Amino acid sequence: MQTSTSPQISTSPEKAAFEARLRAIGTARYHDKHPFHQMLHGGACSMTQVRAWVINRYYYQSRIPMKDAALLSRCENPRLRRIWRSRIEDHDGGLAEGGGIRRWLRLAEAVGLDPDYVASARGVLPGIRFAVDAYVHFVREKTLLEAVASSLTELFAPAIHENRIAGLLKHYAFAGDAALSYFRQRLNEAPQDVAFGLAYVLDHADSLEKQDAAAAALTFKTDVLWSQLDTLHSAYVAPARIPPGGWDGREGVTGEVDDRPLQGAAE
Numbered sequence: 502m503q504t505s506t507s508p509q510i511s512t513s514p515e516k517a518a519f520e521a522r523l524r525a526i527g528t529a530r531y532h533d534k535h536p537f538h539q540m541l542h543g544g545a546c547s548m549t550q551v552r553a554w555v556i557n558r559y560y561y562q563s564r565i566p567m568k569d570a571a572l573l574s575r576c577e578n579p580r581l582r583r584i585w586r587s588r589i590e591d592h593d594g595g596l597a598e599g600g601g602i603r604r605w606l607r608l609a610e611a612v613g614l615d616p617d618y619v620a621s622a623r624g625v626l627p628g629i630r631f632a633v634d635a636y637v638h639f640v641r642e643k644t645l646l647e648a649v650a651s652s653l654t655e656l657f658a659p660a661i662h663e664n665r666i667a668g669l670l671k672h673y674a675f676a677g678d679a680a681l682s683y684f685r686q687r688l689n690e691a692p693q694d695v696a697f698g699l700a701y702v703l704d705h706a707d708s709l710e711k712q713d714a715a716a717a718a719l720t721f722k723t724d725v726l727w728s729q730l731d732t733l734h735s736a737y738v739a740p741a742r743i744p745p746g747g748w749d750g751r752e753g754v755t756g757e758v759d760d761r762p763l764q765g766a767a768e
């Protein structure tokens with residue numbers, strides 16, 4: 502499966518080798534290869550499993566602008582702040598409308614969930630909280646180079662968003678314009694974000710030590726994404742083990758409750 506859509510941007514052989522090293526991390530570790538995504542995009546998820554993904558992934562959405570604000574708060578370069586702040590606007594939108602968080606809640610409604618329930622983040626699995634909070638802490642505490650490098654999983658996100666749009670449209674009745682608007686909008690936003698982030702990392706990782714740190718930051722971020730799907734899979738794919746406090750398949754459901762036993766990838 503193709504995991505990267507953006508073209509290589511390096512001009513010198515040294516930068517090209519480093520860029521190739523970063524891209525290889527995505528090829529080996531990006532969460533498009535996780536069995537839960539393969540179930541979701543291949544139409545093998547029940548509505549309970551789709552809803553569990555929407556509820557839990559909301560927590561990631563809700564923390565992305567907070568981690569970007571953490572990055573901005575430590576950034577002394579006005580140019581970097583001016584460019585980076587559009588990420589917060591992309592997710593938070595304006596006072597009355599717009600933004601990825603609201604678009605995610607439209608997806609929640611389309612899959613038969615009360616958006617207020619989803620926005621409350623009750624029922625989010627503990628493992629999801631741990632993974633996402635670790636990302637926010639990482640960006641708050643590490644160097645600016647590592648913080649920017651950790652966002653570079655977005656190099657691989659357009660391909661997964663395209664796959665998801667196609668897979669949801671093919672397999673699920675809920676997949677109309679409202680449900681897909683989040684992913685369609687990210688296809689417009691992510692390429693410029695990642696072009697800037699990649700150029701920043703290639704320019705600022707000017708020693709082997711810094712390149713190692715940037716590569717480790719990107720690897721860490723692939724772990725953050727993979728761990729979220731592991732915890733979701735463990736809770737909601739047979740043999741399902743929903744931990745205490747995890748969504749029970751019923752709370753916040755406005756559509757028909759899906760009472761069938763949770764299925765596994767092989768069924």
Ligand SMILES: O=C(O)c1cc(C(=O)O)c2c(n1)C(=O)C(=O)c1cc(C(=O)O)[nH]c1-2
Pocket residue numbers: 565601651652653654655657658661662687726
């Ligand atoms: O659906 C996905 O698989 C996916 C992955 C990622 C990513 O690679 O971190 C992001 C997004 N989506 C996304 O929509 C998004 O806004 C985003 C921001 C960031 C980031 O680290 O700043 N990653 C991602």
